[in-house]
């Protein structure tokens with residue numbers, strides 16, 4: 001929903017740093033998978049709409065209500081691309097995350113997040129991992145980070161979730177900041193280590 005602003009912001013940021021840059025080169029820097037750098041991306045759009053019908057022509061008319069959900073996915077590694085948004089018919093970068101996610105290395109954190117039990121949809125069964133990840137880090141926990149819930153402990157009306165999280169950041173400080181901003185309850189990081197990047201996808205514009 002902020003794609004338009006994000007796109008303008010990104011252009012402004014780049015203009016400050018890079019005086020002359022061709023538009024195509026500009027786009028290529030972020031229009032790629034943040035994990036494997038593949039440019040083999042696809043967009044999944046789900047649209048639901050209610051439209052009036054023109055009584056004379058039978059044509060679809062004025063929109064009464066519409067919902068559009070769009071997800072960009074990498075065809076090579078199948079991962080979602082939360083640094084990209086679909087707006088007005090084109091893909092735009094998300095200003096506060098694309099530079100961090102494209103030009104960085106994966107970091108693995110061992111941590112706990114303490115959340116209200118009522119914010120956890122379910123803590124048992126096949127959906128428990130997703131529900132605990134979402135309660136701990138919101139959308140970051142289910143769409144961006146690679147989140148593994150090791151176990152959880154109930155403490156009266158709170159739940160302490162023990163997690164292993166992999167995220168992309170340019171430094172340990174940035175990784176810590178991102179985790180702190182995403183955490184939906186008190187966060188304790190017990191270890192944080194830099195990993196090596198997965199191999200880049202071959203092909204694309206590298207030749």
Ligand SMILES: [Zn+2]
Pocket residue numbers: 033034035036037038074075076077078079
């Ligand atoms: Zn990929």
